[in-house]
Amino acid sequence: MNKLLSLILAMALLCASIPAFAEETPAHVLVVYFSHAGENNxxxxxxxGNTSKMGKIIAEQLGADVFELVPVVPYPEDYDSCLDIATEEQRTDARPEYEGGIxxxxxxxxxxxxxxxxxGEIPNIVCTFMEAYDFTGKTVIPFNTHEGSGQAHSQRDIEGLLTGATVLKGLAVRGSKAQSDADGTGTDVANWLKQIGLAQ
Ligand SMILES: Cc1cc2nc3c(=O)[nH]c(=O)nc-3n(C[C@H](O)[C@H](O)[C@H](O)COP(=O)(O)O)c2cc1C
Structure with a gap:
């Protein structure tokens, strides 16, 4: 009888420990993004922001961790003011700081x-991030939102900057779609993840 009780106790302990173990398994995929809320095109x-919505869909489908690049000096909500600041950052090749780190x-x-x-470019704050970490040996996958430019030349720029990484083909989604069509964006993301071999 004692043996039976011990066996039941051991089984119960084992079952209780399995979910805990699963929860503690660290993610090996990280989704990092910058996105601007407020007035937008x-x-x-x-x-x-649109890119935030897209990033969270990717993270949800892959069980990935998320890190948002939150600017230390927030960008203005107003669209035209944001356009002006982006112009100035590009002109001066600025490296705006973001909160915290990974x-x-x-x-x-x-x-x-x-x-x-x-x-037509990657926002400068994303360059701040890409220059701050060692990407040697990592697999990097760009994703972006836009209102007509697609990826522009951002795929090529990332490949040029992160030479130690393997850069897979990115996905561009219209910002207005990422903002208001979660199902459609989710389907685009799922198909793309299959194409690049990260999902079945
Ligand atoms: C400063 C600024 C510049 C932009 N330049 C372009 C551009 O060159 N090409 C384009 O297709 N969309 C451009 N857009 C539109 C954004 O790429 C688009 O709205 C995007 O989905 C915004 O994403 P977010 O909400 O994550 O910031 C620009 C938007 C801003 C605020």
Whole structure:
């Protein structure tokens, strides 16, 4: 009888420990993005940026961790003012700072990098991030939102900057779609993840 009780107790302990173990398994995929809430092209005034919505869909489908590049000096809500600041940042090749940093960088072998296209370019704050970490040996996947430029030349720029990484083909989604069509964006993301071999 004692043996039976011990066996039942051991089984119960084992079952209880399995979910705990699953929860503690660290993610190896990280989704990093910059996104601007407030007034934006074709979407009005939004509470959450378009790229943020897309980034969270990617993270949800892959069970990835998320790190948002939150500017130390916030960008203005007003669209025209934001255009002016982006122009100035590009002119001066600025490196705007963001809040905090990524803990356990070595834990991630795959890093998604997300951004809106700003004047045909990757926003400068994303360059701040890309220059701050060692991407050697990592797999990097760009993703972005836009209102007509697609990826622009951002794929090529990231490949040129992160030479130690393997850069897979990125995905560009219209910002207005990412903002208001979660199902359609989710389907685009799922198909793309299959194409690049990160989902079945
Ligand atoms: C400063 C600025 C510059 C932009 N330049 C472009 C551009 O060159 N090409 C384009 O297609 N969209 C451009 N857009 C539109 C954004 O790329 C688009 O609205 C994007 O979805 C915004 O994403 P977010 O909400 O994550 O910031 C620009 C928007 C801003 C604010």
């Amino acid at each position: 074709n979407v009005g005034v939004i509470e959450e 803990e356990n960088w070595d834990q991630y072998d795959t890093v998604f990098i997300g951004y809106p296209i700003w004047w």
